[in-house]
Amino acid sequence: MENSSDSSQIVEGVICYCGQFTTLKTSWTEANPGRRFRGCKFYGRQDACNFFSWLDPPAHPRYKSVINGLLRKKSVADKKEVVVGWKFRFYKIGFWLLTCFVVIRIIF
Numbered sequence: 001m002e003n004s005s006d007s008s009q010i011v012e013g014v015i016c017y018c019g020q021f022t023t024l025k026t027s028w029t030e031a032n033p034g035r036r037f038r039g040c041k042f043y044g045r046q047d048a049c050n051f052f053s054w055l056d057p058p059a060h061p062r063y064k065s066v067i068n069g070l071l072r073k074k075s076v077a078d079k080k081e082v083v084v085g086w087k088f089r090f091y092k093i094g095f096w097l098l099t100c101f102v103v104i105r106i107i108f
């Protein structure tokens with residue numbers, strides 16, 4: 001499944017059609033934000049069985065709306081944070097260049 005968490009853990013006791021323990025992941029799609037599911041650990045591979053089973057019941061529409069809204073706000077905030085980080089580095093480099101220039105002017 002796309003948009004699932006990177007961290008997955010083996011779920012003992014549930015075996016897929018490949019004969020392997022399934023992994024537990026969390027969906028972050030618009031339709032199922034934060035909903036956990038079990039899946040074949042080889043999901044996406046050509047020879048995988050692609051076993052899939054929801055662990056959590058479907059979420060209430062209000063819950064989905066709130067979570068998706070928060071995820072969108074977080075995404076915007078993360079992008080702003082990256083821009084602020086670059087501006088800060090730029091100013092820091094500018095500060096050191098100016099300091100070096102002033103020191104060189106004082107010495108020579």
Ligand SMILES: [Zn+2]
Pocket residue numbers: 016017018019020040041042048049050051
């Ligand atoms: Zn499998």
